[in-house]
Amino acid sequence: MKEQIAQWLARDPDPVTRKELQDLIDTGNETELAERFSGRLAFGTAGLRGIVGAGPNRMNRLVIQETATGLGQYLQDTVDLATQQGVVIGYDGRPDSKRFAHDAAAVLTAQGIKVYLTVTVAPTPLVAYGVTALKAAAGIVVTASHNPPAYNGFKVYWGNGAQIIPPHDKGIAAKIDKAATQPLTLMDLQEAEHQGLLVWLDDEFYSDYRDTVQQSALLQNHTQPETVSIAYTAMHGVGAEMAEALLADAGFTQVFSVAAQREPDGSFPTVNFPNPEEPGAMDMVIAEAQKHQATLACANDPDADRFAVAVRTEEGDYKMLTGDQVGVLLGHYLLTRVNPEESLVGTTIVSSSLLQKVATAVDAAYYQTLTGFKWLTNVAMQKQSDSNRFLFAYEEALGYTVGNMVWDKDGLSAMLAFAQLTAELAARGRTVWDQLEAIYREHGLYLNAQVSIALSPDSPPIGDSLRQQPPEEIAGRNVIRVDDLKTSRRQYADGTVESIDLPASDVLIYFLEDESRVVVRPSGTEPKLKCYYEVVEMIDQVDTLEHAAQRAQSSMDELIRRHQNSLTGMTAD
Template sequence: MNTHLQLQIQHWLKNDPDPSTQAQLQALIDSGNEAELAARFAGRLEFGTAGLRGVVGAGPMGMNRLVIRQTSAGLGAYLLEQIHDVAERGVVIGYDGRHDSYTFAHDTASVLTAMGIKVRLTAKVAPTPLVAFGVKHFNAAAGIVVTASHNPPQYNGYKVYWENGAQIIPPHDSGIAAKIEQAATQAIPFMELDDAIKQGKLIWLNDDYYETYRRGVMHAKVLQNHTAPEKVSLAYTAMHGVGADMAETVLKDAGFTQVYSVAAQREPDGDFPTVNFPNPEEKGAMDLVIAEAKKHSAMLACANDPDADRFAVAVRKDDGEYQMLTGDQVGVLFGHYLLSHASADQRLVGTTIVSSSLLSKIANGFGVESYTTLTGFKWLMNVGIAQSQPDNQFLFAYEEALGYTVGNMVWDKDGLSALVAFAQLTAELAAKGQTIWDRLEQIYREQGFHLNAQASIALKPETPNIGAYLREHPPLTIGEHAVVSTDDLKALSRRFADGKVENINLPASDVLTYRLSNGARVIVRPSGTEPKIKCYYEVVEPMTAQDTLATAQARATQAMEAFISAHQASLPK
C-alpha cells in the first residue's frame, strides 16, 4: 500500500467517531483489499446544490458520521461568515426513517451548537416539507434534512436550505464545499446535546411543531375547496417512509374519511422490504397501493415517496383498472385547477425546461404568464420567490419528476399538501359527476394531446463532442418537420429559422432545445463526464371531435416513436 494512502487511512481512523465504520476499514486493511481502500479514499463525496448524497460507508467518499461532522462544521463556518445573525436565528434540522439518519442529524446538531449556532431539531422523524416549512416559519438562517429521499436503502443524504427557505443555489454550494475542505483538516467542534440544552442552544421540535404545520395546511388559502370530500375514496402508501401520520391527518382535516392506508408500507423502515426501489416512478413500486385501492374500489391510489416531498397517483378507469398519471399530467391538472380558483393577486405559476409546455399554454388561457427554469426545485423556488410580488403572488410550480408546490407555505416540493389538493380536485369533479380523466380530456381538447418522453442515448467513445457538433451543424429539420427555433442555453440565445435572435434569461447550461413546425420539441443535454446524452421529447397531437383519450394517445405514441427514431438517426454516430 502506498504511503499517502496509509497516512490518509490512519488520519481517518484517528478521527472517526463510529466504531462500525472503523471496523469496516480495519477489515479492508486486514484482508489487504487495497483497491477498495483506494476507491474509498479517491476523493471526497461532493457537496453540491443538492447537498450530499451517497452510499453509507467508511471513508471520505461515503456517507458516515465523520463526513457528516466535517460537512456540518464547513456549513457552520460558511453560515457564520455569510449571515450576521445566524447564531440567534439558528438552523432547523430534521431527518427521515433511514438507517443512520437519527445519528447523522444528532451529530449535525452537536457540531453546530458547539459553534455557537442555535439548533431546532425534530424530536422524531419528519417529512422533508416540515423542515423547509420550519426555515420559513422560524425565519431560520438555514435548514438541514438528513434524507436520501427515494434512493435505494444503502444511501443517505444531507440536504440544505438557505435562509429564504429554498434549496441552496450557486454560489452557496461551492462556498460551503470550500469550507468543508478546510474543516476536514481541523479538529471538529462537538457539544453533547444535553449540554446544548442546558446552554439554551438546542430546542426540540415536539408534537406542537408538527401541529403548526398541520394547521398551516388546514388554513392554506389554496386548500379551502371543501366541495363534497365524502364523494372521494383513496388508498394511500407512505412507501416505508415518514409521511403516513401527517398525510392521514391532513386528509382527515380536509374531510376525507374514505382513506385506506397500506399497512405493510405505513411505518418507517430503512430496508424498504416490499419494494425493489422506493421511488413511485419505478415499475412495481405502486403495486401494493393499487391492490389496496382495488380492494375498496377507491377512485385514487396515492403515494408519497419515503421523505414525503413527492406525490404520485394512479386513477381508476371505467374498466376498474388503475393507470398512473405522469408527473406532467398531474402538473397540468394542478395548474388548471388552481388557476381556475386563484385570486387576482396569486397567479404566479412555473415549471422547468424539461417539463411539459402545456402548463404555459394553460396559464396563457387564464391570461397569465408562467415562468420556466432549469431543472430542479432549487431553481423553481428561488425564481418563484424572486418573481413573487404583492399583486402577483406565487401559486404553483412543478417538475415532471413528481414534485409539486401548491401555494406558498413551503418553498420546496411538498407531497403532503399536494395530496390534499389532488383529493380536493377529485372531489370537485365528482360533485359534477366527472372524473380526473374527464378533466384531462377537456384540457387536451383545448390544447392538444401532449405526450412527453425521455431517452438516455449512449454514444461511442469516438463520437465527436455532441454539444459542439450540434452547434456547428444546427439541424434545419428533424424527420419531416422544420426546426422553427433553437434555444442554446450555453450562449443564452434563441435563434429562429428566419435569423431573428432573442436573449434567454436563465443561468448558462449545456442544453439545446429544438422546436418544430408541428409543435413538437426535443431538448438535448450532453453529459459532461461520459459519451452520452439525455433527450427530452414532446409531441402535440390535436384532438378531433371523434377522438377519445385512447385514440389520441395511440396517435401521439405513434408520432413520438417516429420523432425519437428520426431525431436519433440525425445524431452523429
Template sequence: MDSRLAMQLNAWLAMDPDPKTRQELQQLQQQGKDDELAARFAGRLAFGTAGLRGKVGAGPTCMNQLVIRQTAAGLGQYLQRQLADADKRGVVIGYDGRLDSRRFAHDTAAVLAALGIKVRLTREVCPTPLVAYGVKLFQAAAGIVVTASHNPPQYNGFKVYWENGAQIIPPHDSGIAAAILQASTTNIAVMSLTDAQQQGLLQWLDEDFHQHYRKAVQNSPLLQASFVNASSPTAPSNAAALKIAYSAMHGVGAPMAKALLADAGFHQVYSVAAQEQPDGHFPTVNFPNPEEPGAMALVIDEAKRHGALLACANDPDADRFAVAVKRGDDYQMLSGDQVGALLGHYLLQKAPLTQRLVGTTIVSSSLLAKIAEAAGGACYTTLTGFKWLTNVAMAKQGPQQRFLFAYEEALGYTIGDLVWDKDGLSALLAFAQMTAQLTAQGSSIWQQLERLYRAHGLHLNRQVSLALQPESPAIGNWLRQHVPRTIASMEVLSVTDLQCGQRRFADGRVDSIALPASDVLIYQLSQGGRVVVRPSGTEPKIKCYYQLVEPLAAEESLAQAQTRADARMDAFIRQHQASLP
C-alpha cells in the same frame, strides 16, 4: 499501497469517530484492496444541488459520521460568516426513516451547537416539507434534512435550505463546499445534546411543530374545498364519498397525510399497512421511488380491494406525490406532467386574479404555460430542480402577481408559499380536493384531462437516456457543430444553447436567455414538437426529453388520439436517435 494513499488513510482513521467505518477501512487495508481504498479517497463526496447525497460507507467519498460532522462544521462556519445573527436564529434539523438518518441528524446538531449556533431538532422522523416550512416559521438561518429521498436503501443525504426556506443556489452552494473542505482539515468539536439543551442551544421539536404545519395547511385558502375566486362558483366538494388508497412507501408521510385528508373531510382513506411505518430497508419495493415500475403495486391492490378512485403515494421523505386513477376496471398512473397540468388548471381557476404566477422547468410539458395564459396568469420556466423553481418564484412575484404553483415532471409540486420546496403532502390534499370537486360536478379526472387536451392539444412527453458508442465524439460539441434543419420531419424553428445563453432562430435571429449556464440544448420544432438534450460531460450518453403536441379532431376520442400520438412519438424518438453519432 502508495505513500500518498497511506497518508490519507491514516489521517482519516485518526479523525473518524465511528468504530464501524474505521474497521471497514482497516479491513480493506489488510486485504490489500488498494483499488477500493483509492476509490474511497478519490476526492470528497461533492456538495452541490441540495447538499450531499451518496452511499453510506467509510471514507470521504461516502456518507458517514465524519463526513457529516465536517459538512455540518463547514455549513455552520459559512452561516456565521454570511449572517451576523446566525447563532441566534439557528438551524432547523429534521431527518427521515433511513437507517443512519437519526444518528447523522444528532451529529449535525452536536457540531452546530459546539459552534454556538442554536439548533431546533425534530425529536422523531419528519417529512422533508416540514423542515422547509420550519425555516420560515422560526425565521431560521438555515434548515437541514438528513434524507436520501427516493434513493435505494444504501444511500443517505444532507439537504440544505437557506434562510428564505428554499434550497441553496449559487453562490452559497460553492461557498459552503469551500467551507466544508476547509473544515475537513481540522478536528471537529462536538457538544453533547444534553449539554446543548442545558445551555439553551438545543430546542426539541415535538408534536406541536407538526401540528403547526397541519394548522397552516388547514388555513391555506388554496387548500380549501371551496373556491377562493367568487367569480367561479362551483358545486360543493364530495370529500366524504371519495375513497382513497394511500402508501407512504416505507417513509415518514403517513401520519400527516392521513391527518390532512381527515381534516378536509376525506374519511375513506385506506393506507397500505405493509408500507405505512418508516423502514430504511424498504422491504416491499425494489426501489422506493413511485416512478419505478412496480413501486405502486401494493397501493393499487389496496385501491382495488376497497373500490377506491385514487391510488396515491408519497416517496419516503414525503416531498413527492404520485397517483394512479381508476379507469374502467383498472388503474392508470398519471405522469408528473399530467398531474402538473391538472393541478395548475384547478388552482388557476381557484385563486384570486392577483395570484396567478406559475412555474415549470425546461424539460416539463409546455401545457401549463398555455393553461396559465388562458386563465390570465403568467408562467415562467427554469432549469430542472426546485431550487430554481422556488428561488425564481420569489424574485418574480410582486403585489399584483403573487406566486401560485410550480411543478417539475419528476413528481414534484408546490402550492402557494406555505413551503418553498416540493411538498407531496399538500399536493396529495389538493389532488384529492380537485377529484372530489370534479366528482360532485358529475365529471372525472379523465374527462378533465381530455378537456385540457381538446383546448390546448394533446401534450405527450417522454424521457429517454441514450447510451452512445464508446468511440463517439464528445456529444455536446458534436451537437453544436451539426445543427439539424429538421428532426423527424419537423422543422427546427430555434435552438437554445444554455451553455452560452443564446437562442438561435432558423431565420438567423439571436436572443439572449436569462437562465444559468448549463450544458443543455433545446430544439423547438414546428407543430409544437420539442427535444431537450442534456449531454453527459463524462460518458458517451445523453438524456433526451421529447414533446409532441397533437390536435384532437372533434369526432376523435381521446383514446384514438393517444394511440396516434404514441405511434408518432415512437417514430420521433427513433428518427432522432438515428441522427446521432
C-alpha cells in the same frame, strides 16, 4: 493513500466504520480502498448524497461532522445573525439518519449556532416549512429521499426556505474542504439544551405545519370529500401520519393505508426501489385500492416530498398519471381557485409545455427554469409581486408545490389538493380522466417522453458537435427556433437572435414547426445524452381521445426513432 487512510482512522468517531475500514485494510482490498479515498463526496446544490460506509467518498459520521462544520462556518461568514437565527434539522427513517442529524446538531451548537432539532423523523417538506416559519438561517434534512437502502444524504436549505443555489454551494464546499483538515468540535446535546442552543421541535411543530396546511386559502375546497376513497402508501417512509391527518382534517373519511408500508423502515423490504416512478413500486397501493374500489391510489416517496397517483378507470382498473399530467391538472385546478390574472405558475424546461398554454389562456403569469426544484422556487421568489402572486410550480419528476407554505416539493399538500380536485369533479359527476380530456380538447394533447442514449467514451463533447452542425430539421420537421442555454442565445430560423434569462447550462432545445420539441442535455459526469421529447396532437370535436392518443404516440415513436438515428455517429454501438 496509506497516510490518508491512517488520518481518517484517527478522526473517525464511529467504531462501526472504523472496523469496516480496518477490515478492508486487513484483507488487502486495494480496489475498494482506492474507490473510497479517490476523493470526497461532492457537495453541490442538492447537498450530499451517497452510499453509507467508511471513507471520504461515502456517507458516514465523519463526513457529516466535517460537512456541518463547513456549513456552520459559511453561515457565520455570510449571514449576520446566523448564530441567533439558527438552523432547523430533521431526518428520515433510514438507519443512520437520526445519528447523522444529532451529529450535525452537536457540531453547529459547538459553534454557538442555535439548532432546532426534530424529536423524531420528519417529512422533508416540514423542515423546509420550519426554516421560514422559525425564521432560521438555514435548514438540514438528513435523507436520501427515494434512493435505494444503501444511500443517505444531507440536504441544505437557505434562509428563504428553498434549496441552496450558487454561489452558496461552492462557498459551503470550500469550507467543508477546510474543515476536513482541522480538528472538529462537538457539543453534547444535553449541554447544548442547557445552554439554550438546542430547541427540540416536538408535537407543536408538527401541528403548526398541519394547521398551516389546513388554513391555506388554496386548500379550502371541501366539496363532498367523503365521497372520494383513497388508498395510500408512505412507501416505508415518514409521510403516513401527516398524510392521514391532513386528509382527515379536510373531511376525507375513506382513507386506506397500506399497512405493510406504513411505518418508516430504511431497508424498504417490500419494494426494490422506493421511487413511485419505478416499475412495481405502486403495486401494493394499487392492490389496496382494488380491495376497496378506491377512487385514487396515492403514494408519497420515503421523505414525502414527491407525490404519485393512479386513478381508477371506467373499466375498474388503475392507471398511473404521469408527473406532467398531475402537474397540469393541479395547475389548471388551482388557477380556478384564484384570480388567474394575479397568479404566477411555473415549470422546468424539460416538463410539459401544456401548463404554459393553460396559464396563457387565462392571462396568468408563467415562468420556466432549469431542471430542479431549487430553481423553480428561488426564481418564483424573484418573479412574484403584489400583482403576480406565486400559486404553483411543478417538475415532471413528481415534484409539486402548492402556494408559498413550503418553498420546495411538498408531496403532502399536493396530495391534499389533488384529492380536493377529485372530490370537486365527482360532485359534478366527472372524473379525473374527464377533466384531463377536457384540457386536452381545449389546448391539445401533449405527450412527453425521455430517452437516455449511451455515447462512445472517446466521442467528442456531443453538445459542441451539435452546435457546430445545428440541424435544420428533425424527423422531417423544420426547426423554427433553437434555445442554447450554454451561450444564453435564442435563434429563430429567420436569423433573429435573442438573449435567454436563465443560468448557463449545457442544454439545447429545438422547437419544431408542428409544436414538437426536443431537449438535448449531455451528462456532465458520464458518456450519456439525455433527450426529452414532446409532441402535440390537436383533437377536433368528432375525434376520440383514444385516436388522438394513438396518433400522438405514433408521432412520438417516429420523432424518437429518427432523432436517435440522426445521432448514430455520436452514440456507442
